[in-house]
Amino acid sequence: MAMTNVTGLRVGVVGCGYWGSKHIRVLHSLESVGTIAVIDPNPDRALQLSRNYPALEAYKDLDEAIPHLDAVIIATPPSTHKPLALKAIAAGVHVMVEKPLATTAADAREMIAAAEAAGVVLMVGHTFEYHSAVWQLREMVQKKELGDLYYLDTARLNLGLYQHDCNVLFDLAPHDVSILNYVLGATPVSVQCWSSHHANAKLEDVGYLRLHYKNPDVTANVHVSWLDPCKVRRVTMVGSQKMVIFNDLASEERIKVHDKGVSQGPQLGDDLTQPPMSYRYGDVVSPHLVMNEPLMVEDEHFVDCILTGLTPLTSGANGLAVVEVLEAAQLSATQGREVLIEELAGNGPAKVVLDKANGVIHQNGVLHQNGSAPVGDLR
Structure with a gap:
């Protein structure tokens, strides 16, 4: 050493x-x-x-x-x-x-x-695992302040910046997957993904991921895009008691806790004049955060x-957990099916797809010109 x-x-x-x-x-x-x-x-x-x-x-x-x-x-x-x-x-x-x-x-x-x-x-x-707002989200989950978690939703959108060697899944989704794993204190058991490329002929610029967690039993949706008119950096958590939004672009009140929700109304048989759900509206609170860099x-x-x-x-294990999700997402998008994380356990070299028309090799979400690592601008 x-x-x-x-x-x-x-x-x-x-x-x-x-x-x-x-x-x-x-x-x-x-x-x-x-x-x-x-x-x-x-x-x-x-x-x-x-x-x-x-x-x-x-x-x-x-x-x-x-x-x-x-x-x-x-x-x-x-x-x-x-x-x-x-x-x-x-x-x-x-x-x-x-x-x-x-x-x-x-x-x-x-x-x-x-x-x-x-x-x-x-x-x-x-x-983001060192972000005070994300620490606050994790604490809310641990203390069950939102009640039973229904679902989580994240959006990381903007017009660009297109990368030259990887698609939007491998560029933007690592942020949200790491946030979700950290906040939930768990890793997903399976992944579904839909992705497409529009402005770029070689790399996907829009992606939707659905992550299924077992403990806690909850589903998280991740939307990433290089092709959106609005810059969005948002995490939403919806529970049976409260809902919370983390907006990383807000200069103040980055976290807002909404004391609102719904519950099923009484069973009234064929009486269709009664609403099927009852709605509860309460205060919106922005907890104090000691902001850090x-x-x-x-x-x-x-x-x-x-x-x-x-x-x-x-740690490396933390990074591996995120890479497994990304690799499973790419496989899901390619094969059009839900992919279990355990399918990647101890796997050999990733599937390599040769695109002869463009003279490039795609290994998961990463593009290699002529099979070699890119030598362009370093980030």
């Missing part, structure tokens, strides 16, 4: 585009981090970041950077996650991988096994796990 520098951890960020640059800003504020390295083939990115953070080190690739690192954050396209992570793990470097952890459950398991064998931390960037909490947790040996909240 890489030794920690006496002046603080040496952390590299692979892929310093939009999201990677945010990690650099956060790492710069952490006292336990002594050195930050920009790892990106585009030298302009290091130059731009160095204007705000002059002490940054810069490397063109991970091979060049590894001897100088204790830990690395991988913020590159999904198809590159596994090879980059395995390279760092083999060198004894701690790893955090942005969502999704991998593009197949088999790859995720390989990464977990490698990290365990090397004795290093493997963590996935499920940022989830990325700050996440990166600080990663550093703490390295220094203390704690298992991350969003």
